[in-house]
Amino acid sequence: MATQHSLFNESPDHINALLESNTPIAPSALSNAVAVPNSKQDGYSAIYRNAYSPDKLLTIPHPSLDTLYRLFDHTSTINAQFDCYGTRYKIPSTGKFGPYTWQSYQTINQRRTNFGSGLFFVLQNNQFKSTIDDNLDLSYNPHQNQPQSSFIVSLFSSNRAEWGIADLACITYSLTNTALYDSLGPETSKYILNLTKSPIVIASKDKIENLVKLKSTYGEELNNLIVLVSMDPLDRENTNDLNLIEFAKSHQISLYDFNQIEKLGEINPLEHIPPTADSIYTISFTSGTTGANPKGVVLEHRQGVSAVTFCVANVKPIKRAVTYAFLPLAHIYERMNLQYAMFQGASIGFPQSPSALTLLDDVKVLRPHYLSLVPRVYTKLEAALKSQTINNYDKPVLQKIFSGIIAKKIEWQSAHDGAEGKHIVYDQFLQILRKKLGFDRVVSFNCGSAPISPETIKFLKATLNTGMSQGYGLTESFAGVCVAQKFEKDPGSCGAIAITCEMRLRELPTMNYLSTDEGGPRGELLLRGPQIFTEYYKNPEETAKALDKDGWFATGDVARVDANNGNRLYIIDRVKNFFKLAQGEYITPEKIENTYLSKFPVISQLYIHGDSLKTYLVGIVGLDPMTVNQYIWKRFRDKLSSQEEIIEFFKNPDHKLALIEDMNKAVDQEGLLLGFEKVHNIYVTFEPLKLEDNVITPTLKIKRPMASKFFKSIHDELYEEGSLIRKVDTKL
Known part of the structure; x- marks a missing residue:
């Protein structure tokens, strides 16, 4: 078991004051990496660590905060009365979405307990329990001290408050969860449910009928699926809902709605089962690029807390920050964002739909401080902004003004790392544009999941007068393991390796990537540390391919380390793509x-x-x-x-x-x-x-x-x- 080292070692009574006064770490202190002395071996580069902590990897924000359960307990105590989850509801008279309606941390704290208690109740008292495998234990064990929970909960919906509550309930009762998502298709959903033997799926109402049909088609393989929970209300006086309940029952599935589960848990409350750092938090299935069945990445609480520690060190917190949970929670990137946002006591707004077409409508209402999106969304935003500014040929005066301001901003922000290019007149002019879009409070854009053009970063930073960071991470690393400065002189790097991880490059002579290349080594990126996963679920063959005997994870990504720019990381290729x-x-x-x-x-x-x-x-x-x-x-x-x-x-x-x-x-x-x-x-x-x-x-x-x-x-x-x-x- 890896040793955990915290950022600070003072008593838990001072945790909040310590974090507020000592984080984030100055960007200049985190922006570079150093080679570990005498660590180079034949066929490999040296091992690199963050220059802030070259002697050890830092893994937890404080000794008392070593699980995601403890992180939420901490924040729900400090921020009890403040807004936690926000949702927009349709106004019946107009059919449009109204303002955000908020639930406090105190409310979410109680709802996670109610929902988790209710899950055990409906499983233990289920009329179809006799049909499941003999080795699937659905019992409640408050003294459980095993890293693997007795059964696995599946989540299946777009982002919404109920998703977050169900996830927190799993954390609260040491239950491992996994996520299904539409883009994987029904065959893959069947594969995951069969592999995990999951007895329960918590899903949005629109998924319920197809899940029942899935069991009707694959009854033998999915015999363990005996409970479905609709995140949307079910009305037993509504013929369609009543038929859906009966349809599920005919295939040996009990169908409840979210409110019923919470009410049953409220009546039959259960003591929490706090996880340990070794407890498995989630199994995140990654589809890969080969077309084969997805691999289930086993992620423990220690990896989740390490990922939050990475965020704590790098992101400057804002008191009563507002953030937007747009990227799919089925993927690890947004799960990291969500865990960090909750730990910081942020107000988290959920989208009205998963479509990028409704994103700006939500943002105008929410006015977030932070936005994490992917390159395809940013490139569309870039094109839209260019049509209103530097390419606005229908309004030549505006086009000329914006062209001059944006060109100057790019020039000033390219002067040196950390240069924000502030200008008292230009900033006021750009604030009009920011406010029009709902970006008037945004202090930083973050980008992940795929490479983004440096020119896009430069344009968006200048036009929206804010910072923008590109990061790098994988499902196997619980998302981010490095992130560039939000005001990097020459955008394009993924920044230096994080304080929670170490890296090295393996030479690829066939592809002409060598550790001796001019300007810095190039090769396959290898990662090691407490943030890296331990295994693929029930897949020892793929685990052995990905993790060597020394714990190095082969990412499959080709990187270069820029020796002339602080040993920062650049992703340049894929190993098998040649x-x-x-x-x-x-x-x-x-x-x-x-x-x-x-x-x-x-x-x-x-x-x-x-x-x-x-x-x-x-x-x-x-x-x-x-x-x-x-x-x-x-x-x-x-x-x-x-x-x-x-x-x-x-x-x-x-x-x-x-x-x-x-x-x-x-x-x-x-x-x-x-x-x-x-x-x-x-x-x-x-x-x-x-x-x-x-x-x-x-x-x-x-x-x-x-x-x-x-x-x-x-x-x-x-x-x-x-x-x-x-x-x-x-x-x-």
Whole structure:
């Protein structure tokens, strides 16, 4: 068991005062990494740790706060009367969503106890209990001291207060949970429920019927599923709801709603079963990029607290902060955000829907201080802001003013690390724009899950007059293990390795990534420390592949360490994503895709394909609907009114060639891509990479084996058409 070292060692009575006065740690102290002396081995770089604590890894904010249970107990005591969870409800008369309605920390604290108690009651007194496996123990054991709970609870909904309460109830009673999500599909939901033998799913009402149908189809494999809990109310006088209850019962499932579970728990309260640091908090299933069954990442309370410690050290808290829980709680990134926000006593607003289309409507009402989003949302925001500012050609005076201000802001913020580029007049002007969007209180944007263009970061920081950080993390590390300064001089890094983790790079000679590379080592990123997971659930083979005997986790990501910039981390490629062309050149498609996407904003999706019998690359291009019309007007002097017209327009070889030339011109700067890494022919459409087609993961990584099969006919057509950029097309 790893030794835990806290940020501070004073008595628990002074915890809150200590944290308020000593965190966050100054960005300048955390922004660089150092090599551990004498740690370099053949085939590897040196081991790197954060320069703030080079001698040991820090894992908990205080000795008394070593589980997620204790973190919430601490915050619910200090912040009892303050707002915790906020929800918007529809106004019946208008059909629109109203203001946020808040529940206090004290209320959420009581509801977690009621709900957890109720879960045990409905399982222990279930009429279908005799149908479950003999080794599945549903009993309540207040003296349980095992790292694995006796049964696993499944959660299935978009983000909402009930999700958070159910999660807290599991923490309170040492129950392990897992999450299902729509993008995995019913087959994968069946796989997870069967593997975990989960007897209960807590879901939004719209999921209930399909869950019952899933059991009706796979009754033998899902015989342990005997309870469903609807997060939405069920009305027994409503015919549809009554039929749903009977439908569940006919398949040996008892169906309750959330309020019933809480009421049963309130009547039959149970003593808490506090977890230990070794207790398993969650099993987070990650879909991966191969198309195989997802792997269940086993995460203990120690990893969760380490992740919160990482946040505590890096994020400057705001008294009575408001935050927006938009990213899916089924993924570990938002779960880390939620645990940290609660620990800091923040007011957490949940979205009216999981769609990005309603995000700005919520934000205008909520006016959050922090926003954590993913690159695809930021690039859409960037395009929208550009149309109102530097590209607002319908209002040339505004366009000129914004262009001047934003250019100056970018210049000032690029002066040095930490430069905010403040200006008394410009800031007031930009505040009008911020207020219009609901961003008037935002102090920082955070980005994760995939790389984002440095140019996007620069533009958003300048235009919205606030900080923006790019981080890096994985499910296996309970989200973030490094994050860049929010006012980094040259955006693009993921910052230095966290105080909770250490790293090194493994050489990849086949891909020409070496520890001796000029400017700093390059290779596969390996992570080790208390924030790293311990195993894949019931999957010793994959565990052995991912974790070596010394505890190093092989991430599969290719990174470089910039020796000239504080040993900060840059993610540049994926280990398995390479192939050969006919002339023997090695191609790493993810690097190529990210380069095009960062330098040519007219496209928002790109999938690069090559063939070992061909000498050039082809691509599937997804146009950005926010910027393509302006591009077509500037490049071709054409105005097109629909996406269908635009797709037809780029079927013309001359138009398509011009687009390819512009794409390649954009990456010619600084020699970003070699000649054989550039595309020679493309298929042009809007959003070709869709979750429902099973070609990308929920975190938007391309499933290359699946994508290759899905787009095979298009690849064949592109190669038949041949290279558009060669004067003599050999059509190899």
